[in-house]
Amino acid sequence: MSNIIITSSGNELTSQFDKRFGRAEWFCLLDNETKKSRFIKNKFVDSNHGAGTKAAELMIELKVDKIISGDFGPKAKELLEEVNIQMVIIQDSTNIKKIVDRLIV
Amino acid sequence: MSFKIAIASGKGGTGKTSISVCLQHFIKNQLTDKIQLVDCDVEEPNDLLFFPNAKKKKAHKLTQLVPVIDKSKCTFCRKCADYCEFNAISIIPSASIVHVNSNLCHSCGACLVACEHDAIKETELPIGQINFYQEENHIKLIEGELKIGSAMQTMVIKELKKYVDTANKIILYDAPPGTSCPVVETISDVDFIILVSEPTPFGLHDLKLMVELIKELNKPFSVIINKVGLGNHDIYDYLKLEQIDILGEIPFTQNFATQYAKGELLNNIPEDISDEFEKITNRLKKEIYA
Numbered sequence: 001m002s003n004i005i006i007t008s009s010g011n012e013l014t015s016q017f018d019k020r021f022g023r024a025e026w027f028c029l030l031d032n033e034t035k036k037s038r039f040i041k042n043k044f045v046d047s048n049h050g051a052g053t054k055a056a057e058l059m060i061e062l063k064v065d066k067i068i069s070g071d072f073g074p075k076a077k078e079l080l081e082e083v084n085i086q087m088v089i090i091q092d093s094t095n096i097k098k099i100v101d102r103l104i105v
Numbered sequence: 106m107s108f109k110i111a112i113a114s115g116k117g118g119t120g121k122t123s124i125s126v127c128l129q130h131f132i133k134n135q136l137t138d139k140i141q142l143v144d145c146d147v148e149e150p151n152d153l154l155f156f157p158n159a160k161k162k163k164a165h166k167l168t169q170l171v172p173v174i175d176k177s178k179c180t181f182c183r184k185c186a187d188y189c190e191f192n193a194i195s196i197i198p199s200a201s202i203v204h205v206n207s208n209l210c211h212s213c214g215a216c217l218v219a220c221e222h223d224a225i226k227e228t229e230l231p232i233g234q235i236n237f238y239q240e241e242n243h244i245k246l247i248e249g250e251l252k253i254g255s256a257m258q259t260m261v262i263k264e265l266k267k268y269v270d271t272a273n274k275i276i277l278y279d280a281p282p283g284t285s286c287p288v289v290e291t292i293s294d295v296d297f298i299i300l301v302s303e304p305t306p307f308g309l310h311d312l313k314l315m316v317e318l319i320k321e322l323n324k325p326f327s328v329i330i331n332k333v334g335l336g337n338h339d340i341y342d343y344l345k346l347e348q349i350d351i352l353g354e355i356p357f358t359q360n361f362a363t364q365y366a367k368g369e370l371l372n373n374i375p376e377d378i379s380d381e382f383e384k385i386t387n388r389l390k391k392e393i394y395a
Contacts, residue, residue, distance in 0.1 A: 050192025050209045060197045075206050083200060 004030040005059060006099050007069040011039035013097040017090075019070020022052030028096050029062060035104055037096075052076030059085055068099060107269070108393045109276045109295040111145075115311030117282035119301045120331035120355070122146075123365055125279035126155045128299075129244070130371050131379075131386045132275055136393070139274040144248035145291045146281040147233065147261045152246055154368045159240040167264050168229035169257055171207045172216045178224035179203055188219035208256050232257040235265050245270070258287040266294070275393065284314045292319070297392050298326035299352060304336035309343060316347065325392070329385065332357040353385035 007024035009016040018024035025045055030037045040062075044054035052072070056079040059067060066086040080087055090099075112125045129142045144150040153159060172185070172194070181198040193209035194216060195202060207230055217225050232255045238246040249265035251258055258281070269276055280291040292298055298319055302312040312328070319326050327350040330340060334357040344351060361375055374382075 047192060053192050053195055053206055057195050057197055060200050075208060079195060079204060
């Protein structure tokens with residue numbers, strides 16, 4: 001039972017993995033139990049200030065256990081650390097499906 | 106009334122500090138000793154380096170007010186977070202999280218207005234200080250110094266300007282590089298802007314950005330081309346096309362650059378450079394006493 005978020009540039013499994021956290025266009029939410037995934041739009045992608053903070057708040061509300069992204073800004077990190085959400089950094093230029101396949105073994 | 110001049114550039118390293126320091130020297134010799142130099146490059150103020158005998162007269166600490174949320178009174182209604190334009194407050198009811206990020210806070214006080222449960226108080230957070238220096242018959246300098254880690258450059262500059270001694274005839278603002286908020290704050294209330302550029306592609310690119318910004322602010326300005334002899338001729342073509350006045354041209358000489366690096370900018374200024382500064386000062390005189 002774990003919820004995993006993968007930052008994505010689009011809302012399909014073939015979409016490119018987005019290496020930014022707060023400024024990612026979409027979040028792919030993967031339920032590691034049912035293996036089902038859905039995409040959530042990042043409403044704060046164009047916010048002038050605190051996009052990372054807002055994204056971190058969403059993660060907490062979604063009861064996420066693990067986030068896979070290319071990097072996390074200091075403000076997002078501060079909040080995510082406080083609630084013990086695991087931050088996983090990968091630097092691969094790949095798509096969402098390939099990451100999901102690696103997670104579901 | 107003081108006549109306020111900002112020395113700005115867009116690109117960093119074009120010579121804002123050199124020209125500010127030299128200009129205050131020549132203005133003092135040629136026009137008036139009622140001149141104050143104000144170092145607005147609060148992230149790394151360095152005008153002081155060129156006045157080794159200047160004494161620190163006093164310092165004034167600066168703080169910003171940031172909210173502190175009393176979790177025992179908070180009902181997690183999120184109204185303060187909704188009011189916050191800068192997303193500095195995180196309220197997450199499901200996880201009982203109340204979090205203020207002071208790096209995002211602009212001290213506007215909207216959260217205090219929003220809270221209906223008296224759960225928010227303000228506390229003072231240090232953001233930097235203003236330093237006052239003096240060297241007898243030589244320099245009156247004030248500088249803003251941003252605390253390392255703080256992102257409140259604009260706030261420090263705004264405060265710094267309140268401490269300018271308006272008994273002076275001329276105030277010189279050494280502006281920070283770039284074209285963003287700290288620069289806009291610096292040049293917002295000046296009477297004249299000197300843009301320092303260099304004849305390189307990067308220098309010209311950022312000069313264009315600065316010119317666009319100044320046109321929006323509707324301020325009089327002219328350009329000093331520094332490091333003449335380097336780069337290419339494009340900057341002259343641009344200034345001619347835009348009908349922008351050239352206030353002066355400082356030749357690039359290794360000798361002068363070496364003196365800058367040693368912090369001895371005002372010792373033995375090469376003659377061709379000092380001639381040019383005298384001309385610049387005379388041209389400025391027309392603006393100042395117009």
